[in-house]
Amino acid sequence: MPSAVPTQEQRLQAALLDLLLEPEAGVAFDADAAGFGRERGILPPHDAALNRFKDRLQIYRNAARNDVQDLLETFFPVTGALLGAPAWESCVSEFIASRGITTPYFRDIIPGFVGWLSTSGWGHAPWPTLLAVAHFELLEFLVERWPDAPRPSGLAAHPAPGDRIVLDPATRIVQYACAAHRATIERPLPEPEPAHLLAFRDEEGAFQALELTAATAALLVMGQETPLEEAAAALHLDGLSEALALLQDLYDQGALWGFERARA
Numbered sequence: 001m002p003s004a005v006p007t008q009e010q011r012l013q014a015a016l017l018d019l020l021l022e023p024e025a026g027v028a029f030d031a032d033a034a035g036f037g038r039e040r041g042i043l044p045p046h047d048a049a050l051n052r053f054k055d056r057l058q059i060y061r062n063a064a065r066n067d068v069q070d071l072l073e074t075f076f077p078v079t080g081a082l083l084g085a086p087a088w089e090s091c092v093s094e095f096i097a098s099r100g101i102t103t104p105y106f107r108d109i110i111p112g113f114v115g116w117l118s119t120s121g122w123g124h125a126p127w128p129t130l131l132a133v134a135h136f137e138l139l140e141f142l143v144e145r146w147p148d149a150p151r152p153s154g155l156a157a158h159p160a161p162g163d164r165i166v167l168d169p170a171t172r173i174v175q176y177a178c179a180a181h182r183a184t185i186e187r188p189l190p191e192p193e194p195a196h197l198l199a200f201r202d203e204e205g206a207f208q209a210l211e212l213t214a215a216t217a218a219l220l221v222m223g224q225e226t227p228l229e230e231a232a233a234a235l236h237l238d239g240l241s242e243a244l245a246l247l248q249d250l251y252d253q254g255a256l257w258g259f260e261r262a263r264a
Contacts (some may be wrong), residue, residue: 067106072110172197
C-alpha cells in the first residue's frame with residue numbers, strides 16, 4: 001500500500017525537529033524562516049507562522065541545545081577536557097544531530113551519549129582513549145544512581161571455600177585498556193596500561209573504584225556462579241586463604257553484599 005502523504009501539521013513538526021537538531025539550521029532559519037519551512041514541504045499560509053514566531057523558536061532551539069550541552073558537561077568533565085573546547089562542542093553537536101535522543105528524560109541522555117560514541121566511532125582515531133574515559137564517567141553516574149534493592153537474607157559475612165559471592169546489583173566489574181579511572185580534568189589523558197576495576201557504592205552511598213589484578217577480577221566474576229574453591233582452582237590461583245582474605249577485605253569495604261553458603 002502507498003504510504004500516507006504527511007499532513008501540514010506533520011511537516012511542521014518535522015521542520016521544527018530539524019531546526020532543533022541540525023547544527024546549521026539556526027542560521028538558515030534566521031535568514032528565511034518561511035523558506036526554511038517551504039524546503040520541508042510547508043505550504044502557505046502555514047509558512048507565515050514560522051516567520052511570525054521566528055524569534056521564539058530560535059530561543060527554544062538555543063535553550064534546548066544548551067540544556068543538553070550543560071548536562072553532558074556536568075557528567076563528562078574529563079571527557080570534555082580530553083577533547084578540548086572546540087572538539088567537545090563539535091562532539092555534542094554531532095550527537096544531537098544524530099537524532100539519538102529519543103527520550104524526554106535527561107537521565108537517559110547520559111548513557112545514550114556513550115552509546116553513540118561507541119556505535120558511531122566519533123573521535124576514536126584521534127583520541128583512542130576517549131570511549132574508556134567517557135565510559136568510566138558514565139559508570140560513576142550509573143553506580144551512584146542504581147535503584148536500591150533489599151539485601152538477601154541469610155548471607156554470610158565471612159567467605160568459606162564452598163561459598164559463592166553475592167554482589168550488590170549496583171556493583172560493576174570492568175576492564176579498560178587504559179587507566180581511565182586515573183584521568184582528571186587537569187590530566188585527562190590516561191596512562192596506557194590495562195585496568196581492572198571494581199566499582200561500587202560504599203556504606204555512605206559514595207562511588208568507589210578499586211583497582212584489581214586480572215586474577216582477582218576473574219575470581220569475582222566466576223565466584224558468583226561457582227564455589228570459590230572451584231573457581232580458584234580453575235583460575236590456577238595459589239593460596240585460597242589469600243583469596244578469601246582479599247574477599248573479606250572487599251566485604252568490609254562495602255564492595256560485596258556477602259557470601260552464599262553452599263547447599264548440602
